[in-house]
Amino acid sequence: MSATTPEEHAxxxxxxxxxxxxxxxxxxxxxxxxxxxxxxxxxxxxxGVLCAYWVYRIIYPxxxxxxxxxxxxxxxxxxxxxxxxxxxxMALAVxxxxxxxxxxxxxxxxxxxxxxxxxxxxxxxxYHEHYKEGLLVGSSWHWNExxxxxxxxxxxxxxxxxxxxxxxxxxxIGAGLLIWIIFRAWRGQFGPEYYGPVEVMGxxxxxxxxxxxxxxxxxxxxxxxxxxx
Amino acid sequence: MAxxxxxxxxxxxxxxxxxxxxxxxxxxxxLTWWVSTIDLGWMNTPIxxxxxTIKATLVILFFMHVIHSxxxxxxxxxxxxxxxxxxxxxxxxxxxxxxxxxxxxx
Numbered sequence: 001m002s003a004t005t006p007e008e009h010a011x012x013x014x015x016x017x018x019x020x021x022x023x024x025x026x027x028x029x030x031x032x033x034x035x036x037x038x039x040x041x042x043x044x045x046x047x048g049v050l051c052a053y054w055v056y057r058i059i060y061p062x063x064x065x066x067x068x069x070x071x072x073x074x075x076x077x078x079x080x081x082x083x084x085x086x087x088x089x090m091a092l093a094v095x096x097x098x099x100x101x102x103x104x105x106x107x108x109x110x111x112x113x114x115x116x117x118x119x120x121x122x123x124x125x126x127y128h129e130h131y132k133e134g135l136l137v138g139s140s141w142h143w144n145e146x147x148x149x150x151x152x153x154x155x156x157x158x159x160x161x162x163x164x165x166x167x168x169x170x171x172x173i174g175a176g177l178l179i180w181i182i183f184r185a186w187r188g189q190f191g192p193e194y195y196g197p198v199e200v201m202g203x204x205x206x207x208x209x210x211x212x213x214x215x216x217x218x219x220x221x222x223x224x225x226x227x228x229x
Numbered sequence: 230m231a232x233x234x235x236x237x238x239x240x241x242x243x244x245x246x247x248x249x250x251x252x253x254x255x256x257x258x259x260l261t262w263w264v265s266t267i268d269l270g271w272m273n274t275p276i277x278x279x280x281x282t283i284k285a286t287l288v289i290l291f292f293m294h295v296i297h298s299x300x301x302x303x304x305x306x307x308x309x310x311x312x313x314x315x316x317x318x319x320x321x322x323x324x325x326x327x328x329x330x331x332x333x334x335x
Contacts (some may be wrong), residue, residue: 023236025238029299033299033301048309073262077258084258087254087288089246092244099241206293214281217265222274
């Protein structure tokens with residue numbers, strides 16, 4: 001038994017209003033809240049890796065400093081800025097959706113995709129450099145600049161590959177979702193009364209940006225610890 | 230009729246706010262890089278953590294629109310960080326009190 005009269009139903013009939021929501025406002029709140037629940041699981045997922053990282057960083061501070069010194073700070077810093085610019089363009093895409101500006105929305109989403117792809121390309125170049133330097137953990141490891149610390153630096157690099165790899169995987173998934181959202185925006189599906197998918201896309205993108213905001217100082221910028229001179 | 234047909238409450242953040250947050254994030258990135266080149270002893274790590282936390286807070290409040298979100302959303306987000314806190318506190322309550330294989334390495 002539905003409590004909705006035909007008149008009310010006709011009034012509510014927005015093409016993207018799902019039948020189980022009262023109205024678009026409730027639908028929007030439910031989708032952003034649901035995204036935050038998902039992001040909670042993501043915070044704890046990355047939090048578990050970060051926790052393990054800190055345990056070993058406290059045990060092996062010298063190896064962590066030496067490991068961070070193997071990173072290309074310029075590439076990491078530029079990538080941090082690239083990702084922040086992509087977050088700005090993502091935020092502006094949501095703003096354009098709220099204002100019903102289709103062209104600006106598509107342009108800002110495309111810019112976000114371009115900057116996100118730039119980040120992934122720079123990251124892949126860094127990975128290739130690490131591979132050549134023998135910093136790929138496992139059987140191809142041949143880095144030995146500080147022999148006494150090499151096994152522990154390999155542990156640092158295990159965290160490096162794992163954490164940046166998980167982050168890069170999120171970037172690739174984000175880029176794929178962006179293509180879908182760009183297509184929908186281009187079709188003119190979003191406006192002031194319905195922009196939930198763009199907003200939720202933004203929440204995901206900004207979360208991935210926040211992860212990198214922590215990974216950059218944790219993996220690239222550890223100041224050297226000189227216990228033994 | 231008490232029918233309340235509402236569309237999303239649209240809070241359009243001013244362009245200037247987004248640009249200022251972006252400028253602060255870029256400045257924070259350069260600052261955290263610059264500070265890491267100076268030897269401040271044990272202070273290097275807390276400073277890097279503080280800058281990253283401020284940057285993350287700015288992203289959450291303004292880019293993710295949490296400043297205009299419902300209280301229920303705030304509860305979920307604060308809950309997320311409380312659980313993260315539980316994870317860290319309990320983990321280190323264990324490891325930092327293991328005298329044999331933790332601090333005694335030095």
